[in-house]
């Protein structure tokens with residue numbers, strides 16, 4: 178507990194340093210009602226009590242997620258915007274689909290993921306729009322387990338300026354949430370990207386955060402072969418997400 182409080186204080190100090198270095202005015206995060214963004218919202222409010230912002234961005238979302246997001250906002254007292262982006266996201270998606278259909282190029286099988294990733298990228302564009310206007314940096318919510326597996330949308334929720342939870346396992350995110358005083362409803366629900374009805378991270382990935390945490394921490398003897406193979410594959414195919422885009426060598 179004392180150890181976690183110390184790490185939280187150091188992270189808050191690090192956030193202040195990064196803002197100063199960038200000559201920026203404050204920090205902003207998308208607040209989903211999930212645990213990762215809850216922890217980040219509490220951290221940035223601590224770092225910049227007067228210059229921090231949480232943005233709720235519903236897109237065809239389950240109303241319970243917005244309720245949980247409001248519990249986070251009220252719990253830490255951060256300034257916030259409550260936006261419904263269903264229409265703009267749907268307009269982009271339908272414009273693209275109609276145009277592909279006219280050329281007989283549309284692939285129905287990929288609709289679910291196309292829609293899901295566009296939600297993440299519309300949210301990213303929206304948060305940057307607010308950040309530009311306020312002179313804030315955009316704070317990401319990915320933890321070590323998500324970064325290791327590439328479980329985020331490239332340039333969507335992965336498109337951010339700072340990643341304060343990058344060294345934390347999912348278990349540690351929960352521990353920090355308890356110390357910070359995050360609402361129990363947010364702590365007790367299953368992690369979900371909320372990108373389609375009933376989606377949970379663990380179901381989609383086919384393994385558990387406990388197993389991913391174990392791989393990240395090098396406790397490989399605790400990981401069954403089946404889980405190890407899934408996690409290694411996720412890591413391998415997402416390598417490109419952890420680097421700047423490749424260019425050719427100088428010819």
Ligand SMILES: Nc1ncnc2c1ncn2[C@@H]1O[C@H](COP(=O)(O)OP(=O)(O)OC[C@H]2O[C@@H]([n+]3cccc(C(=O)O)c3)[C@H](O)[C@@H]2O)[C@@H](O)[C@H]1O
Nearest residue numbers: 294297327328329330331333334369370371372378381417
């Ligand atoms: N080798 C390579 N080198 C360079 N680029 C490569 C590439 N392979 C694919 N790509 C590019 O990457 C794209 C695929 O990546 P991407 O668009 O990210 O899409 P993808 O990784 O297929 O899907 C995103 C995953 O993250 C999950 N997610 C998203 C958002 C939030 C959360 C959450 O936890 O809240 C989870 C989501 O459920 C899904 O499983 C391809 O369309 C292609 O453009």
Ligand SMILES: Nc1ncnc2c1ncn2[C@@H]1O[C@H](COP(=O)(O)OP(=O)(O)OP(=O)(O)O)[C@@H](O)[C@H]1O
Nearest residue numbers: 207208209211212213214233234318334368369370
């Ligand atoms: N409805 C939303 N409103 C605002 N931001 C969102 C919304 N949905 C997703 N995001 C942003 O995308 C990030 C990635 O989502 P992710 O599900 O990994 O994190 P989380 O919801 O905070 O935690 P959990 O892993 O417990 O679901 C969120 O932390 C948040 O910053």
Ligand SMILES: [Mg+2]
Nearest residue numbers: 209211369370
């Ligand atoms: Mg979530």
